[in-house]
Amino acid sequence: MDALPDLPLFPLPDVVLFPGIALPMYVFEPRYRALLARVVASGEPFGIVRIAVPRSASDRPFHERVARVGTLAHVREVRPHGDGTSSIRVVGGERFLIVEFDLTQPYLSARAALSPLPAGPERAPELAGAVLANLMRLNPQQRSDLDGLRDADPLLVASYAATVLPLDPADREALLAAPDLDARLEGLLVRMPAEARQLN
Known part of the structure; x- marks a missing residue:
C-alpha cells in the first residue's frame, strides 16, 4: 500500500465520503481554515x-x-467569503487506512496508507445491476437518472448507492471498509429497504 506520511484530516460527524462522490463543505473553524490553505497551496488532497x-x-x-x-x-x-470562511466542493478519491495519528498540527493529521478497493471474484457488474434495479424500485421517479448509471463503473454505482440510501452512518463506514468491491455491493443489497430488496 502507498504511504501517506502526513495526511491532514477533516473529521465530520456521521459523514462517510465514497470514491467519485462530490461533497459540498463549509469551512469556518480556524484549524480547518489552516488545513484548507495548506491543501490549496500544495494541491494535495486531505482525508x-x-x-x-x-x-x-x-x-x-x-x-x-x-x-x-x-x-x-x-x-x-x-x-x-469576506469573513474568512469558505464554501468548497470536494470529490472522493481513494480509500485510506490510518496507521498513526499526528497530534502536533493545529488540525488532526495522520500517517496513513492508501487502500484501494480490490475487485472481487468478477461478480461486480452483475451485483451493480442488481443494486440499480433495487434503487429503481425504491425511487421510480429517478429512473432516468439511474438509467445513466447502467454502463458506469461498478465502483461508482456502489458509491452512489451507499450515499443515497437511508443507511446508518456505521453501515456506511462498514461498506467503505469492505474487503473488495463485490463485498461492498453485496453489503448494499443486504441493506436495501425491504420494499426494494432483490438479492438475486
Missing part, C-alpha cells in the same frame, strides 16, 4: 473520516473517537 463517537458520549480524546478508515478528498472548487 475525510467519520467522527464515530460524539463528544457527548465519551470523554476519550478526539482522535480516539475518529474512524480509522477514510477517503481522500480532492478540492475541486473554493469560494472564499
Whole structure:
C-alpha cells in the first residue's frame, strides 16, 4: 500500500465520503481554515473520516473517537467569503487506512496508507445491476437518472448507492471498509429497504 506520511484530516460527524462522490463543505473553524490553505497551496488532497463517537458520549480524546478508515478528498472548487470562511466542493478519491495519528498540527493529521478497493471474484457488474434495479424500485421517479448509471463503473454505482440510501452512518463506514468491491455491493443489497430488496 502507498504511504501517506502526513495526511491532514477533516473529521465530520456521521459523514462517510465514497470514491467519485462530490461533497459540498463549509469551512469556518480556524484549524480547518489552516488545513484548507495548506491543501490549496500544495494541491494535495486531505482525508475525510467519520467522527464515530460524539463528544457527548465519551470523554476519550478526539482522535480516539475518529474512524480509522477514510477517503481522500480532492478540492475541486473554493469560494472564499469576506469573513474568512469558505464554501468548497470536494470529490472522493481513494480509500485510506490510518496507521498513526499526528497530534502536533493545529488540525488532526495522520500517517496513513492508501487502500484501494480490490475487485472481487468478477461478480461486480452483475451485483451493480442488481443494486440499480433495487434503487429503481425504491425511487421510480429517478429512473432516468439511474438509467445513466447502467454502463458506469461498478465502483461508482456502489458509491452512489451507499450515499443515497437511508443507511446508518456505521453501515456506511462498514461498506467503505469492505474487503473488495463485490463485498461492498453485496453489503448494499443486504441493506436495501425491504420494499426494494432483490438479492438475486
